[in-house]
Amino acid sequence: MSLKSLNIPNIDFVNRRHLAMIFSSILLIASIASLSIQGLKLGIDFTGGTLIEVGYQQTADLEEIRAKLNEANYQGTNVQYFGSDTEVLIQLAPQQVTSAKLSSSIIHMLGEDIDVRRVEFVGPKVGEELTNDGGLAMLYALIGILIYVAFRFEYRFALGSIAALIHDVIIVLGVFSALQIEFDLTVLAAILAVIGYSLNDTIVVFDRIRENFLSTRHVDPKPIINDALNQTLSRTIMTSLTTLLVLFALFYLGGEVIHSFAGALLIGVVIGTYSSIYVASSMILALGISKADMLPSEKENKEINTRP
Amino acid sequence: MNHYPGWKNTLIAFFFLLSALYALPNIYGSDLAIQISSAGDASIGEQDLAKVETALSSDTVDYKSIVLSDNRILIRFEDSQAQLSTKALLKETLSRNYVVALNLAPSVPQWLSNLGGRAMSLGLDLRGGVHFLLEVDMEAVVTMSIDRYYNELRSLLREDRLYKSIRKEGHSLLVTFKTEESKQQGKALIKDELFDLQIAEGSESELQFSLEITSGAIKAFKASALKQNITTLRNRVNELGVAQPIIQQQGSERIVVQLPGVQDTARAKEILGAVATIEFRLVDEKNDLQLAVNTGKAPVGSKLYYFKNGRPLLLKTSVIATGENITGASSGIDQNNAPMVNIQLDNAGGRSMLETTKEFLNHRMAVVYIENKVETIIENGEMVKVRTKIQDIINAATIQGTFSNRFQVTGMESARAARNLALLLRAGSLSAPIEIIEERTIGPSLGADNIAKGFLSVLVGFALVLVFMAWRYRVFGLVANLALTLNLVTIVAVLSLIQATLTLPGIAGIVLTVGMAVDANVLIFERIKEELKSTSNVQKSISTGYEKALLTIADANITTLIASIVLFSFGTGAIKGFAVTLSIGIITSMFTAIVVSRALINLIYGGKKVQELAI
Numbered sequence: 001m002s003l004k005s006l007n008i009p010n011i012d013f014v015n016r017r018h019l020a021m022i023f024s025s026i027l028l029i030a031s032i033a034s035l036s037i038q039g040l041k042l043g044i045d046f047t048g049g050t051l052i053e054v055g056y057q058q059t060a061d062l063e064e065i066r067a068k069l070n071e072a073n074y075q076g077t078n079v080q081y082f083g084s085d086t087e088v089l090i091q092l093a094p095q096q097v098t099s100a101k102l103s104s105s106i107i108h109m110l111g112e113d114i115d116v117r118r119v120e121f122v123g124p125k126v127g128e129e130l131t132n133d134g135g136l137a138m139l140y141a142l143i144g145i146l147i148y149v150a151f152r153f154e155y156r157f158a159l160g161s162i163a164a165l166i167h168d169v170i171i172v173l174g175v176f177s178a179l180q181i182e183f184d185l186t187v188l189a190a191i192l193a194v195i196g197y198s199l200n201d202t203i204v205v206f207d208r209i210r211e212n213f214l215s216t217r218h219v220d221p222k223p224i225i226n227d228a229l230n231q232t233l234s235r236t237i238m239t240s241l242t243t244l245l246v247l248f249a250l251f252y253l254g255g256e257v258i259h260s261f262a263g264a265l266l267i268g269v270v271i272g273t274y275s276s277i278y279v280a281s282s283m284i285l286a287l288g289i290s291k292a293d294m295l296p297s298e299k300e301n302k303e304i305n306t307r308p
Numbered sequence: 309m310n311h312y313p314g315w316k317n318t319l320i321a322f323f324f325l326l327s328a329l330y331a332l333p334n335i336y337g338s339d340l341a342i343q344i345s346s347a348g349d350a351s352i353g354e355q356d357l358a359k360v361e362t363a364l365s366s367d368t369v370d371y372k373s374i375v376l377s378d379n380r381i382l383i384r385f386e387d388s389q390a391q392l393s394t395k396a397l398l399k400e401t402l403s404r405n406y407v408v409a410l411n412l413a414p415s416v417p418q419w420l421s422n423l424g425g426r427a428m429s430l431g432l433d434l435r436g437g438v439h440f441l442l443e444v445d446m447e448a449v450v451t452m453s454i455d456r457y458y459n460e461l462r463s464l465l466r467e468d469r470l471y472k473s474i475r476k477e478g479h480s481l482l483v484t485f486k487t488e489e490s491k492q493q494g495k496a497l498i499k500d501e502l503f504d505l506q507i508a509e510g511s512e513s514e515l516q517f518s519l520e521i522t523s524g525a526i527k528a529f530k531a532s533a534l535k536q537n538i539t540t541l542r543n544r545v546n547e548l549g550v551a552q553p554i555i556q557q558q559g560s561e562r563i564v565v566q567l568p569g570v571q572d573t574a575r576a577k578e579i580l581g582a583v584a585t586i587e588f589r590l591v592d593e594k595n596d597l598q599l600a601v602n603t604g605k606a607p608v609g610s611k612l613y614y615f616k617n618g619r620p621l622l623l624k625t626s627v628i629a630t631g632e633n634i635t636g637a638s639s640g641i642d643q644n645n646a647p648m649v650n651i652q653l654d655n656a657g658g659r660s661m662l663e664t665t666k667e668f669l670n671h672r673m674a675v676v677y678i679e680n681k682v683e684t685i686i687e688n689g690e691m692v693k694v695r696t697k698i699q700d701i702i703n704a705a706t707i708q709g710t711f712s713n714r715f716q717v718t719g720m721e722s723a724r725a726a727r728n729l730a731l732l733l734r735a736g737s738l739s740a741p742i743e744i745i746e747e748r749t750i751g752p753s754l755g756a757d758n759i760a761k762g763f764l765s766v767l768v769g770f771a772l773v774l775v776f777m778a779w780r781y782r783v784f785g786l787v788a789n790l791a792l793t794l795n796l797v798t799i800v801a802v803l804s805l806i807q808a809t810l811t812l813p814g815i816a817g818i819v820l821t822v823g824m825a826v827d828a829n830v831l832i833f834e835r836i837k838e839e840l841k842s843t844s845n846v847q848k849s850i851s852t853g854y855e856k857a858l859l860t861i862a863d864a865n866i867t868t869l870i871a872s873i874v875l876f877s878f879g880t881g882a883i884k885g886f887a888v889t890l891s892i893g894i895i896t897s898m899f900t901a902i903v904v905s906r907a908l909i910n911l912i913y914g915g916k917k918v919q920e921l922a923i
Contacts, residue, residue: 055753103747104574117754119573123684123745124691126441137878144870152863186813189875189883193820193890196871200824200864204831207860235834239827242776246769246823250816253768255761257433257754258816265820 009233013277014226020278024167031174040177043184044120048127050092050103053082055115060088068109083256094124134188141195153206154293160283161202164275168198172268181260190264198272201236202280208232213294221289225281240273309847310914312907320907324794330801333416333425339372340391341413343551344381347405352379363401369394382413410569411551428803431811431885436755437568438576441746444561445682449533449740450479453521457481457505464501470494480508484516491515536739538563543735544579573749583680583741584732585631591672591704592622613676616700623674628664633657637733639726647726648718658713665710674704675717682741762815769819777826781833783922787908788829795825795900802892811885821893828901832857833923846918854906865894
């Protein structure tokens with residue numbers, strides 16, 4: 001069947017994959033460069049330290065707060081407005097004496113008429129554990145997905161989807177590094193959610209590729225993959241749009257605490273949508289996918305199709 | 309074609325009603341309340357209720373209701389003024405056997421709670437409160453048990469004068485004997501009496517060997533230290549008066565403490581982390597204090613102590629009584645208006661006190677405050693545990709009369725210090741020092757903000773998706789919207805039923821689910837559109853669309869589910885909340901987007917002659 005007659009978009013994705021490859025390479029190199037040069041701005045969840053968010057009645061005087069902290073000889077302090085100019089975020093790197101009592105004495109020092117909105121203290125040991133656990137979580141998620149996709153499809157699809165996921169994760173991390181947005185536990189959660197989302201997108205495309213391989217006599221994978229991308233395009237865009245809509249709501253209305261969480265998801269959804277179209281499919285093409293690879297799972301597919 | 313049997317539709321309708329029913333409790337707000345529970349293991353009964361009611365009627369207090377259920381008394385109020393004044397009143401009138409705490413009680417109607425309907429429980433980031441992660445200093449547990457065995461070993465071997473010397477070396481005891489014979493004798497004795505000790509491998513030489521505690525015993529000591537600390541922490545939290553606290557073991561050496569609604573976190577930290585006790589000792593009046601200070605060496609039988617202001621004093625090493633002998637303590641004010649602590653001792657302590665005060669009338673007795681602290685600091689990039697022991701003399705007063713088990717300790721720094729000391733003495737001491745290694749405090753104002761903002765973003769995100777879907781898929785879009793609404797209701801119902809804790813990231817998970825849940829419907833609808841282009845059979849397009857999309861939806865959702873399960877198993881607190889709502893959302897959305905939307909489409913189009921679909 002020809003796609004044109006069915007009024008389905010017919011964009012030549014596959015032949016533009018080299019262009020996409022260059023684009024992705026630039027993004028990846030820039031991300032890795034930024035990550036290795038300036039790294040991530042890790043939040044206290046990972047570095048350990050103290051964070052205090054306080055609300056003032058009127059506009060807060062940051063200089064005065066800084067002076068007070070300097071006077072008390074605290075090192076590695078960072079004082080900034082948070083959301084509005086009546087709210088102040090104070091962050092302290094792990095001090096010589098990093099006890100949980102530190103925050104109490106600072107709050108005491110700042111005076112009576114403040115509203116303590118949030119205090120977080122993470123000991124150095126906990127920070128180290130959270131970093132390790134975070135890395136492990138990412139690794140296990142990727143391995144679990146690799147196994148599932150290899151089992152449901154074929155190893156080339158698994159490699160293709162993992163390549164797309166690593167691509168997405170590196171670029172999201174790269175953006176966080178380049179813009180020096182604070183990377184905390186919630187951002188890590190967002191990145192794992194991005195893995196889930198991007199994979200979701202990729203699987204839908206792969207599913208269609210497999211279906212098309214089985215329903216046609218052509219053996220050239222290029223037009224088959226291209227057709228699949230076009231057929232799923234409107235779904236890909238629709239789902240991205242609905243997800244982006246809710247993420248914008250979260251980003252603008254959810255408050256400062258989950259701002260970077262929503263930001264990470266926004267970037268991730270855009271990159272994930274792009275990667276499921278270009279990266280994952282280019283990858284399986286490069287790995288040499290063919291009709292013969294689909295046959296073992298044909299039986300299973302028939303079963304489904306004959307369901308009442 | 310495209311017709312669901314009646315039972316299937318009924319089942320779906322029933323499911324919808326059930327979801328709605330169990331989501332319902334969340335729309336009722338909550339009342340300001342005071343919760344009265346037992347400080348110990350005793351249960352709260354009608355008698356206690358009567359006692360509280362009498363206390364309330366003595367003072368004209370406005371309250372909405374008072375109920376006894378689940379082993380606690382709950383009093384509801386209209387405003388916080390009445391709530392706070394009643395708390396003060398009850399704290400004063402009720403004995404220490406009760407825990408009086410402020411609380412928020414969900415105002416779910418009786419018929420609903422009879423059906424098991426409960427509102428979602430809100431996490432600390434939404435209701436405000438403190439989360440502490442405490443680590444027990446297990447190194448200290450081992451050191452303490454080595455010290456204990458050192459003493460036991462000495463007294464065991466002393467009787468027959470078997471040993472030449474016993475030395476503590478790290479976590480083992482090096483014993484040197486006089487002769488081979490005494491060594492064998494000693495070995496047999498240790499085997500019989502101190503079976504938790506074993507000879508370290510390869511440490512035995514001609515006249516000596518080194519003893520270590522068996523790994524089984526160390527494990528048991530650590531476990532019991534943790535257990536005892538949890539008990540002590542529970543007592544202390546009860547003393548603080550917190551409704552629905554969580555005190556839980558995490559791993560083999562950590563304890564999680566969550567105190568919803570606590571505002572004075574500085575006090576909570578002081579109380580939870582302190583390993584404080586007191587000792588009563590006689591002042592050494594004979595020896596030269598100045599000499600001891602100058603040489604830094606105390607005479608035999610005495611030890612040099614300091615007041616908090618640095619003034620030195622020689623005290624005798626033998627202890628009259630310790631914190632362990634204390635059965636009761638309360639703070640108060642003495643006749644000079646100075647803060648003090650009333651102490652009550654047990655029989656052994658009282659007897660010892662009586663004998664001492666009789667024998668040493670007109671001598672001075674000192675009260676020493678002892679606190680063990682442990683802190684992890686970073687030194688040259690390495691994490692180091694620093695242990696400090698504070699030993700301050702609180703006061704030293706002349707014994708003016710004999711007394712036994714009831715007396716007062718004066719010389720307290722402040723009323724707050726007196727209150728804290730009394731509380732710590734009452735709640736018992738921790739068996740090993742603990743350190744706060746993580747704290748997350750959310751103030752009540754931020755908690756309220758988080759609820760409002762989280763709720764708003766769910767609402768706006770939801771509305772945007774509804775409009776978008778209706779615009780893009782018309783009738784089918786409306787069907788998807790109905791399914792999405794049901795999905796949201798179901799998520800809330802499931803969260804309420806399993807009483808999972810809703811956190812801000814959990815709300816984010818719900819928002820994300822709303823965005824992603826329509827994906828299944830988008831897949832189906834796009835597929836139907838495709839089918840419509842290749843065939844003129846409308847009914848067949850619908851059923852093929854659903855069928856073909858099914859497997860794709862399952863594959864896509866299962867992989868997302870894998871990611872969120874990993875998130876759940878590795879995440880802590882807040883992240884777990886996100887994973888829970890995301891997982892529940894994925895599962896419920898599969899049902900609503902596939903089965904429910906199909907049922908609706910079947911009702912609208914099924915079995916009819918349809919020329920064109922509004923899609």
